[in-house]
Amino acid sequence: MKNTLSSEQAARLAALAALPDNTIDFSDIPRTTAKDWDGAVRGKFYRPIKEATTVRIDADVKAWLKSKGKGYQTKINEILRLAMLDELKQSH
Numbered sequence: 001m002k003n004t005l006s007s008e009q010a011a012r013l014a015a016l017a018a019l020p021d022n023t024i025d026f027s028d029i030p031r032t033t034a035k036d037w038d039g040a041v042r043g044k045f046y047r048p049i050k051e052a053t054t055v056r057i058d059a060d061v062k063a064w065l066k067s068k069g070k071g072y073q074t075k076i077n078e079i080l081r082l083a084m085l086d087e088l089k090q091s092h
Contacts, residue, residue, distance in 0.1 A: 057076075
């Protein structure tokens with residue numbers, strides 16, 4: 001079953017989409033608490049696009065990562081992602 005919008009509905013949605021974010025009234029939405037987010041998992045459905053790149057890292061760092069087992073490049077990405085998320089969390 002295909003949902004189609006009438007031209008009036010499409011026009012109303014387009015008008016709403018064109019409004020700036022600062023005009024949205026959030027007053028009737030209750031604030032969330034830390035308890036509301038218990039069990040939430042960041043990025044559960046997020047699959048970032050991988051991009052091949054070349055980085056220069058110290059030989060001892062690479063040896064340490066490789067000593068942890070297969071997938072040292074994935075481990076580099078995980079470490080960098082955790083650092084990025086920590087920095088983003090601190091800036092908010």
